[in-house]
Amino acid sequence: AQSVTQLGSHVSVSEGALVLLRCNYSSSVPPYLFWYVQYPNQGLQLLLKYTTGATLVKGINGFEAEFKKSETSFHLTKPSAHMSDAAEYFCAVSGDRGSTLGRLYFGRGTQLTVWP
Amino acid sequence: DAGVTQSPTHLIKTRGQHVTLRCSPISGHKSVSWYQQVLGQGPQFIFQYYEKEERGRGNFPDRFSARQFPNYSSELNVNALLLGDSALYLCASRTTPGQGQEGAFFGQGTRLTVV
Numbered sequence: 001a002q003s004v005t006q007l008g009s010h011v012s013v014s015e016g017a018l019v020l021l022r023c024n025y026s027s028s029v030p031p032y033l034f035w036y037v038q039y040p041n042q043g044l045q046l047l048l049k050y051t052t053g054a055t056l057v058k059g060i061n062g063f064e065a066e067f068k069k070s071e072t073s074f075h076l077t078k079p080s081a082h083m084s085d086a087a088e089y090f091c092a093v094s095g096d097r098g099s100t101l102g103r104l105y106f107g108r109g110t111q112l113t114v115w116p
Numbered sequence: 117d118a119g120v121t122q123s124p125t126h127l128i129k130t131r132g133q134h135v136t137l138r139c140s141p142i143s144g145h146k147s148v149s150w151y152q153q154v155l156g157q158g159p160q161f162i163f164q165y166y167e168k169e170e171r172g173r174g175n176f177p178d179r180f181s182a183r184q185f186p187n188y189s190s191e192l193n194v195n196a197l198l199l200g201d202s203a204l205y206l207c208a209s210r211t212t213p214g215q216g217q218e219g220a221f222f223g224q225g226t227r228l229t230v231v
């Protein structure tokens with residue numbers, strides 16, 4: 001079974017500070033992992049994904065995440081927060097590698113607030 | 117290229133009514149999935165369709181149904197609406213359902229309010 005836990009429903013940082021959003025997953029198969037961002041009243045936008053290969057993946061808007069199998073983690077980071085980063089962030093795992101389904105299992109989300 | 121488009125963007129329905137939500141996937145994408153996002157939670161999988169056939173169903177009651185058309189667009193239908201059905205309904209598309217490594221491309225959603 002697949003599941004995602006996002007630690008911290010709310011994270012607040014100052015503009016220019018490091019952003020760290022935590023995600024731990026559970027998967028019965030080698031996972032595909034994703035981070036999505038959701039701005040108010042909008043759908044989900046893919047930030048980055050891990051499938052195979054390099055464990056440090058870079059995404060849009062300066063975000064990156066590192067897949068750590070031993071820790072079952074996929075934390076999202078950004079060295080310097082910008083006001084425009086304020087949004088809700090969702091970690092997701094694809095539950096059906098090799099199957100024909102490919103459904104996504106999402107965490108509950110982390111609301112990021114950036115203070116000026 | 118147009119992304120995933122959903123209609124309507126907002127609607128308000130009364131308990132007991134029926135609602136139909138519509139989704140057009142990205143051109144070339146043949147698989148459509150539906151997710152429900154209740155306020156304060158992550159999206160929950162409802163259905164996946166591919167080539168007009170249901171390929172997967174989440175833990176939702178039979179009041180929820182969907183279908184996919186030859187042009188790969190899709191409709192989500194909910195009967196006998198309950199207050200708890202109030203949510204953002206998201207449609208996602210990908211080329212084929214087996215391409216799990218793609219993740220999925222989401223539309224902006226339909227905000228359904230049941231009163």
